[in-house]
Amino acid sequence: MTQRKASIDMGTNTFQLLIGEVEGHDKIKKLYTEDIFVRLGKGGISDGYITEEAQQRAFDALGKFHQIISEYDVVSTEVAATSAVRVAKNGVEFREAIKSKFNFDVNIIQGDEEAEVIYYGVRSDISIEDTAIIMDIGGGSTEFIICDSEKVLWKESFEVGAQRLFDSFCKVDPITSSDKEALFDYVENRLMSLWGAVEKYQPKKIIGAAGTFHTIQEVYGAYNNVSAKDVQVVDNSDYDEMYEKFVGWNREERFKIKGLIPQRVDMVVPASCLLKCVLDKLSLGKLFISSASLREGLLLRTK
Secondary structure (H helix, E strand, O other): OEEEEEEEEEOOOEEEEEEEEEEOOOEEEEEEEEEEEOOOOOOOHHHOOOOHHHHHHHHHHHHHHHHHHHOOOOOEEEEEEOHHHHOOOOHHHHHHHHHHHHOOOEEEOOHHHHHHHHHHHHHOOOOOOOOEEEEEEOOOOEEEEEEOOOOEEEEEEEOOOHHHHHHHHOOOOOOOHHHHHHHHHHHHHHOHHHHHHHHHHOOOEEEEEOHHHHHHHHHHHHHHOOOHHHOOEEEHHHHHHHHHHHHHOOHHHHOOOOOOOHHHOOOHHHHHHHHHHHHHHHOOOEEEEEOOOHHHHHHHHOO
16 A cells, blocks of 8 residues: 655754655655755754754744645655754754644654664665665764664664764864864764674674765765766775865865765765764775665654
């Protein structure tokens, strides 16, 4: 039985809408997608608040999504808020305002649940044949899932996202060697339980999901004259070349990187440092990229 459903991922940087027809447990025919760079965590995430300006940007985006959803005959809409809202002192108040304005029931999703739902999304898009590790870099948190094609073996959400790292370590532009070293040390220490899980489960490949990895697809595609959606595997050596541009060039120079959209010019610095740290630790040689993540998982598990 086919059902038309909608999902909204209220991420710390980006709000993502998906409307699709769901067949069974793992098939989605996408009818409509849109991403809006809300920057919900800007100016407040490190202090545990969603600023008034960020809330207004969120309301503007949700208003647009609400209008689009009303044009489709959907049976349900699942809305999930992630790191920025779950740690915000005014997160519940923000959720109630959304309910009042748009009648959306926002699920402030906890980190472990977020990781599990990401797995459902990625599994619908990419073949997980052997044990793999999925990485989803958000603005507020980063999720890691070690899994096989049947189940999640281990998962954890770390409050180590691009906006948080940007606030703490990107004091000057380009990032200094000492700040970059401090960021790497911080990440390595915060992800200690991940390294233990990797040692235990020995994943054979890493799969990236969501914004940072879409940026890698776009940049790789632009420089190699291929469509971004066809970039499903990137050698670590090719990523290293991108990384050197992302962290070594200043903001004005990054604007000139082909495939890098303006909205990601700042966040690509800490996000790419985080990814570089993980890739160096895992030494797997290749990075696989999924075009599906949380919003697809929300659609698949919507009741």
